[in-house]
Amino acid sequence: MAADANATGVDERRSSARQTQSDDVDAAESADDRLLEVENLRTVFHTERETIRAVDGVSFGIEEGETLGLVGESGSGKSVTARSIMGLVDDPGELLPGSSVRFDGRELTDLTEKGYESVRGSGIAMVFQDPLSTLNPVYTVGNQIEEALSLHRGLSGIDATEKAIELLEDVGIPDAARRVSEYPHEFSGGMRQRAVIAMALACDPDVLVCDEPTTALDVTIQAQILELLSDLQAEHGLSILFITHDMGVIAEVADRVAVMYAGEIVEQAPVVELYENPRHPYTRGLLRSIPSTQQGAERLETIAGEVPTPNKAATDCRFAPRCPEAFDACEEVHPVPVPVEEGAEDHTAACLLYPEDEPRKAAVDRHAAAGDEDSPESAGSTGGDSR
Numbered sequence: 001m002a003a004d005a006n007a008t009g010v011d012e013r014r015s016s017a018r019q020t021q022s023d024d025v026d027a028a029e030s031a032d033d034r035l036l037e038v039e040n041l042r043t044v045f046h047t048e049r050e051t052i053r054a055v056d057g058v059s060f061g062i063e064e065g066e067t068l069g070l071v072g073e074s075g076s077g078k079s080v081t082a083r084s085i086m087g088l089v090d091d092p093g094e095l096l097p098g099s100s101v102r103f104d105g106r107e108l109t110d111l112t113e114k115g116y117e118s119v120r121g122s123g124i125a126m127v128f129q130d131p132l133s134t135l136n137p138v139y140t141v142g143n144q145i146e147e148a149l150s151l152h153r154g155l156s157g158i159d160a161t162e163k164a165i166e167l168l169e170d171v172g173i174p175d176a177a178r179r180v181s182e183y184p185h186e187f188s189g190g191m192r193q194r195a196v197i198a199m200a201l202a203c204d205p206d207v208l209v210c211d212e213p214t215t216a217l218d219v220t221i222q223a224q225i226l227e228l229l230s231d232l233q234a235e236h237g238l239s240i241l242f243i244t245h246d247m248g249v250i251a252e253v254a255d256r257v258a259v260m261y262a263g264e265i266v267e268q269a270p271v272v273e274l275y276e277n278p279r280h281p282y283t284r285g286l287l288r289s290i291p292s293t294q295q296g297a298e299r300l301e302t303i304a305g306e307v308p309t310p311n312k313a314a315t316d317c318r319f320a321p322r323c324p325e326a327f328d329a330c331e332e333v334h335p336v337p338v339p340v341e342e343g344a345e346d347h348t349a350a351c352l353l354y355p356e357d358e359p360r361k362a363a364v365d366r367h368a369a370a371g372d373e374d375s376p377e378s379a380g381s382t383g384g385d386s387r
């Protein structure tokens with residue numbers, strides 16, 4: 001239905017996006033450059049006991065050729081964000097109304113499964129942490145790449161085999177002509193992940209979503225895969241969403257970074273800015289927990305406590321119980337992303353301490369007002385107010 005997005009459709013979506021935008025972070029302004037635009041994404045899982053708000057109002061965009069790093073502790077909602085973009089959220093999970101994922105100007109969240117398949121086949125491809133979850137043990141690596149080539153590019157026979165070999169060469173697999181007929185178990189961990197990347201490239205995607213693609217690999221191999229991804233990006237102009245819990249890896253791969261905590265993005269900034277000038281107390285804590293190679297003797301700090309499971313709409317700051325800088329209002333007001341100071345549109349933090357150059361009370365009021373506008377209670381038809 002939405003398959004052939006025309007210019008008018010795109011314009012309509014842009015203007016409706018503008019209306020629903022909170023005025024603090026006007027992402028729609030730069031939507032023109034953004035190949036992938038995620039807006040107010042809410043993905044919940046209904047379990048017997050509770051509803052887990054795994055992704056709770058996440059917004060970000062990725063420009064052409066850019067890498068956005070998505071970082072956060074285990075359970076913060078990174079993988080669910082990736083699966084939501086890919087249309088891979090199944091029962092008991094669902095995207096709540098108002099969630100938007102636009103790819104190349106086209107809304108994906110209301111596509112049918114068939115429509116999504118075509119997006120996954122040609123627009124957006126995903127690389128998972130464990131290559132064995134993607135590769136089928138009973139087929140040769142070549143067969144699997146050829147199948148992708150046949151599905152997405154209509155290649156078959158010798159053409160498909162030749163292209164598969166070329167892809168394996170592209171991802172740095174030596175002796176590709178021979179290895180194309182080997183089985184996944186004959187590949188090492190690093191070579192398997194390269195093969196998975198070759199499979200993803202078989203679709204000639206514009207966006208690559210990588211969910212901890214190097215976490216299972218040892219450090220040397222990890223560095224090689226990261227280099228491969230950056231080479232491929234330069235070569236194919238890929239946009240990459242790179243998910244990891246490792247701040248060290250993020251520093252190497254990302255152009256921009258989004259820090260996730262308990263289902264929300266708590267800080268977003270260009271990579272150098274984030275490392276040199278982190279603002280959210282959670283980001284500061286994460287950065288203090290990176291092992292520093294220069295000062296080997298220095299003790300590593302970790303953030304005490306655990307990520308809470310977001311099982312209610314937030315009415316406070318979910319990080320407050322672990323935050324060294326929390327004050328009274330943090331328990332009563334839900335912070336939304338705001339510029340960290342006036343004019344800092346590309347550096348936002350969801351923390352009541354910001355904007356830093358605003359009097360504390362005014363800043364808190366600004367968060368409270370934005371939260372009221374945003375809340376499902378005020379947006380829904382019930383008119384009920386839980387506050």
Ligand SMILES: Nc1ncnc2c1ncn2[C@@H]1O[C@H](COP(=O)(O)OP(=O)(O)OP(=O)(O)O)[C@@H](O)[C@H]1O
Nearest residue numbers: 045052054073074075076077078079080081245309
């Ligand atoms: N199928 C599911 N059913 C119920 N809850 C789920 C399901 N999938 C994910 N969740 C919950 O969603 C939350 C976010 O999980 P997610 O896997 O996205 O975290 P993550 O940031 O990727 O963590 P990790 O670094 O461990 O991979 C968790 O609380 C998790 O328990």
Ligand code: NI
Nearest residue numbers: 078079080211
């Ligand atoms: Ni994950």
